[in-house]
Amino acid sequence: MNIADFFSIPILNISSSSWETVTIAQRAAQALSANSIELTAVFLVLSILITLSLLAGLGVVLIYAERKIAGHFQCRLGPMRVGWHGTMQALADVLKLLLKEDIVPARADKLLHLGAPFLSILATVLGLAIIPISPNIQVIDVNIGVVYVTAITGLGVLGALIAGWSSNNKWSLLGAMRAGAQIISYELSATLAILVIVLFAGSLQLSAIVQSQAEGWWIWRAHIVGVIAFFVFLIASTAELNRTPFDLPEGESELTGGFHTEYSGLRFAFFFLSEFVNMFVASALVVTLFFGGWMPFYIGNWEAFNSIMDLIPPAIWFAGKSAFFIFLLMWFRWTFPRLRIDQLMRLEWKILLPIGFANIFLASLVILTGFYF
Amino acid sequence: MDYFIVLLLIGLAVGLVSSALWISFLLAPRNPGGIKNEPYECGEETIGSSWVHFNVGYYLFALIFLIFDVEAAFLFPWAVVFREVGIIALIEAGLFISVLLVGLTYAWKKGVLEWV
Numbered sequence: 001m002n003i004a005d006f007f008s009i010p011i012l013n014i015s016s017s018s019w020e021t022v023t024i025a026q027r028a029a030q031a032l033s034a035n036s037i038e039l040t041a042v043f044l045v046l047s048i049l050i051t052l053s054l055l056a057g058l059g060v061v062l063i064y065a066e067r068k069i070a071g072h073f074q075c076r077l078g079p080m081r082v083g084w085h086g087t088m089q090a091l092a093d094v095l096k097l098l099l100k101e102d103i104v105p106a107r108a109d110k111l112l113h114l115g116a117p118f119l120s121i122l123a124t125v126l127g128l129a130i131i132p133i134s135p136n137i138q139v140i141d142v143n144i145g146v147v148y149v150t151a152i153t154g155l156g157v158l159g160a161l162i163a164g165w166s167s168n169n170k171w172s173l174l175g176a177m178r179a180g181a182q183i184i185s186y187e188l189s190a191t192l193a194i195l196v197i198v199l200f201a202g203s204l205q206l207s208a209i210v211q212s213q214a215e216g217w218w219i220w221r222a223h224i225v226g227v228i229a230f231f232v233f234l235i236a237s238t239a240e241l242n243r244t245p246f247d248l249p250e251g252e253s254e255l256t257g258g259f260h261t262e263y264s265g266l267r268f269a270f271f272f273l274s275e276f277v278n279m280f281v282a283s284a285l286v287v288t289l290f291f292g293g294w295m296p297f298y299i300g301n302w303e304a305f306n307s308i309m310d311l312i313p314p315a316i317w318f319a320g321k322s323a324f325f326i327f328l329l330m331w332f333r334w335t336f337p338r339l340r341i342d343q344l345m346r347l348e349w350k351i352l353l354p355i356g357f358a359n360i361f362l363a364s365l366v367i368l369t370g371f372y373f
Numbered sequence: 374m375d376y377f378i379v380l381l382l383i384g385l386a387v388g389l390v391s392s393a394l395w396i397s398f399l400l401a402p403r404n405p406g407g408i409k410n411e412p413y414e415c416g417e418e419t420i421g422s423s424w425v426h427f428n429v430g431y432y433l434f435a436l437i438f439l440i441f442d443v444e445a446a447f448l449f450p451w452a453v454v455f456r457e458v459g460i461i462a463l464i465e466a467g468l469f470i471s472v473l474l475v476g477l478t479y480a481w482k483k484g485v486l487e488w489v
Binding site for chain 1: 424434455462
């Protein structure tokens with residue numbers, strides 16, 4: 001394998017005839033085993049570039065989208081001044097935050113205060129790397145993919161907890177404790193919902209979970225069990241993202257800014273960025289687990305329809321499905337009022353968790369009887 | 374190779390944040406001191422340390438969480454091999470989970486799950 005072969009590799013594979021997942025990591029490993037150091041380096045740089053461009057691009061696009069959608073939900077226009085229809089607003093915000101003073105409270109734990117944004121961004125970057133965007137665009141594909149995702153989510157909690165604790169501010173402390181309690185609680189339900197899909201797919205690897213949906217998405221094939229798991233997972237991931245109606249950790253009317261009250265300038269920007277990009281990671285997971293990932297939408301044996309669907313590249317399918325769920329999350333924000341903390345805990349421990357266990361039991365019965373499509 | 378890239382990405386994340394903070398450090402004004410560096414409490418002066426006692430409920434939920442999280446870690450390999458093992462797997466996992474559910478019921482009856 002030499003540099004010339006590299007250019008013949010279809011990074012954006014249009015035809016759906018080859019649906020075998022080839023990750024960037026596998027390509028790099030192949031290049032390494034072929035003793036081509038340059039090519040290995042090219043793929044390693046490519047993996048960094050993909051993750052970095054996803055992080056930056058999604059950050060800018062999602063912040064703009066959130067403000068525009070929020071505006072239109074409230075019969076406003078949203079940002080309009082900077083650039084055409086305010087498209088440059090996010091960039092202007094980044095520049096503004098870059099030039100702001102970085103204020104650290106006098107009695108804060110300086111080291112932890114500095115370290116918290118690193119943890120948040122770290123969790124987001126590692127989460128982005130495992131998302132199967134198309135058969136050819138996936139940076140890594142570890143065989144314990146689902147466990148990896150669960151572990152990464154845990155890392156994000158640490159960022160919020162450390163940020164709130166180190167600020168030496170009562171609002172921050174309360175916000176951090178709420179964030180910790182909420183995220184770990186809802187992580188249980190999210191894990192139980194993921195387990196249902198693992199039961200059906202028989203694999204923890206995200207690419208294998210997508211491949212297992214070639215004959216139909218799990219939300220359809222696993223019928224009632226899949227639908228229950230989907231709703232539990234959607235609620236739990238909204239809660240893990242700290243988004244309304246579960247935004248108690250940063251409830252601005254009670255805690256000013258929650259765990260990031262004492263953050264300013266770029267340090268604050270990193271929390272913001274990781275929160276928004278995490279929204280994409282969560283939507284991408286919903287799509288991967290329940291809605292066939294990058295698989296096109298097929299209707300039975302209707303060849304004419306299916307061949308038209310084949311024309312759309314997998315990456316576009318994936319982007320479209322994720323965009324829908326991101327929009328849904330933004331829609332939630334302007335639809336549901338914030339929960340109280342006792343309601344939040346009751347919803348998880350007394351409603352979602354028992355449903356999750358019952359659903360696992362039901363799912364294993366469904367698999368044993370073969371009563372699914 | 375996968376985990377090597379994970380290491381690489383950890384480096385990327387740390388490098389990205391630290392370089393951005395460094396650029397900001399060069400560009401942004403720095404004028405610390407005085408009342409600006411006090412903790413923000415809506416204009417009130419802070420009384421005492423902010424590292425106060427908080428609701429014991431957080432600890433209780435963390436304890437119950439720990440049990441169920443470890444259980445989830447056991448269920449992942451179970452879910453992968455479920456099809457091959459069949460009905461025995463269902464019975465075994467059922468026994469395992471029901472023991473834990475007894476614990477959850479106990480906590481529920483004791484009112485641990487109520488937020489006070």
